[in-house]
Amino acid sequence: MIEFERVSKTYPDGTVAVDELDLTAPSGQITVLVGPSGCGKTTTMRMVNRLIDPTAGRITLDGTDTASIDAVTLRRRIGYVIQNAGLFPHRTVVDNVAALPRLLGGGKKQTRAAAMELLERVGLDSAFAKRYPWQLSGGQQQRVGVARALATDPPFLLMDEPFSAVDPIVRAQLQDEFLRLQSDISKTIILVTHDIDEALKLGDRVAVLRQGGRLAQVATPAGLLEAPADEFVADFVGSTRGYRSLGFRFGDDELVPQTEPTVTVGKPIGGSEGRWALAVDSDHRPIGWVDITAIGTRSVESSDINLAGTVARADSPLRELLNSALSNPAGRCVIVGDDGVLVGSVTDTDVLAAIRRARASEGAA
Numbered sequence: 264m265i266e267f268e269r270v271s272k273t274y275p276d277g278t279v280a281v282d283e284l285d286l287t288a289p290s291g292q293i294t295v296l297v298g299p300s301g302c303g304k305t306t307t308m309r310m311v312n313r314l315i316d317p318t319a320g321r322i323t324l325d326g327t328d329t330a331s332i333d334a335v336t337l338r339r340r341i342g343y344v345i346q347n348a349g350l351f352p353h354r355t356v357v358d359n360v361a362a363l364p365r366l367l368g369g370g371k372k373q374t375r376a377a378a379m380e381l382l383e384r385v386g387l388d389s390a391f392a393k394r395y396p397w398q399l400s401g402g403q404q405q406r407v408g409v410a411r412a413l414a415t416d417p418p419f420l421l422m423d424e425p426f427s428a429v430d431p432i433v434r435a436q437l438q439d440e441f442l443r444l445q446s447d448i449s450k451t452i453i454l455v456t457h458d459i460d461e462a463l464k465l466g467d468r469v470a471v472l473r474q475g476g477r478l479a480q481v482a483t484p485a486g487l488l489e490a491p492a493d494e495f496v497a498d499f500v501g502s503t504r505g506y507r508s509l510g511f512r513f514g515d516d517e518l519v520p521q522t523e524p525t526v527t528v529g530k531p532i533g534g535s536e537g538r539w540a541l542a543v544d545s546d547h548r549p550i551g552w553v554d555i556t557a558i559g560t561r562s563v564e565s566s567d568i569n570l571a572g573t574v575a576r577a578d579s580p581l582r583e584l585l586n587s588a589l590s591n592p593a594g595r596c597v598i599v600g601d602d603g604v605l606v607g608s609v610t611d612t613d614v615l616a617a618i619r620r621a622r623a624s625e626g627a628a
């Protein structure tokens with residue numbers, strides 16, 4: 264757990280960057296700091312690893328005052344990921360990741376092997392290990408940045424705008440991978456962003472800061488959308504906050520897929536009701552929809568398949584679940600497993616009902 268207790272920072276020129284901040288970042292969770300430019304996010308984060316010293320107040324890591332820990336020792340316990348990755352330009356990818364463990368006295372073979380394993384975990388093929396940072400895309404560099412921050416297996420991680428230097432599609436991929444990684448490693452993370460959508464997607468808790476480094480509200484993403492503390496927060500989360508909750512995901516048991524009747528190419532349609540039937544390949548992966556009324560008793564052909572529909576996974580954001588329901592001619596959301604194999608389907612009404620249930624339980628919490 265990282266705790267800020269009445270922490271303030273006034274720069275020598277008199278700028279109050281952070282003003283009496285009280286905030287807790289719980290263990291094993293992602294706490295996001297979000298707010299407009301200049302509201303003190305980076306200053307707040309850098310006080311944790313003492314790149315900046317607070318003017319007043321104290322910051323504790325699992326109860327220990329950071330001021331009482333030697334700065335080098337402190338930074339070993341806190342991984343740090345920054346925008347544009349900040350990699351050593353003259354070292355290969357694997358050497359970037361292995362650098363700190365080597366410095367701490369790890370053997371060459373052992374630290375390299377550990378670095379290779381980490382690179383795999385962050386989704387980088389081993390073929391990239393011998394490249395230099397400039398030979399990687401922005402998204403690949405960010406992955407190396409994350410691997411490097413994790414190299415000493417620190418319990419705490421600070422991430423300053425880690426995904427903002429890449430295009431929106433790569434950013435979404437990196438965010439998804441990061442959430443998957445975090446569900447495995449459960450680090451105590453503080454992440455800074457100015458992007459409210461990123462904050463709502465990644466944060467277990469989101470702290471909204473306003474100008475002058477004052478905390479406007481800290482809440483779960485759903486709590487923030489449903490009950491903004493004041494006009495500033497309401498404006499910051501935006502008037503489309505109803506739609507923003509479509510970025511949330513359901514837990515495993517909140518949506519129960521029903522069996523979806525299927526058809527395959529080369530076979531006649533048997534026993535499907537309604538107008539549309541889902542076509543699947545021989546591995547039972549959805550490929551499109553067939554208009555039953557156009558087929559009659561003959562066999563289904565590839566050219567009969569309407570490819571308009573999309574699929575989602577049970578843990579996809581609600582946006583993708585609804586998108587699947589709305590894009591499929593049958594109006595049902597098709598759910599597949601990680602391997603792309605059909606699990607079943609839910610209706611758009613099921614998705615909306617589950618959203619309402621989730622909101623009701625959030626409100627009751």
Ligand SMILES: Nc1ncnc2c1ncn2[C@@H]1O[C@H](COP(=O)(O)OP(=O)(O)OP(=O)(O)O)[C@@H](O)[C@H]1O
Binds near residue numbers: 280306
């Ligand atoms: N070394 C410094 N000396 C004086 N003022 C500073 C210094 N560093 C930052 N500031 C000021 O402190 C305030 C907070 O800056 P900080 O970088 O923490 O904000 P931020 O929320 O991270 O901003 P951004 O989203 O634009 O990166 C700003 O007004 C900034 O101009």
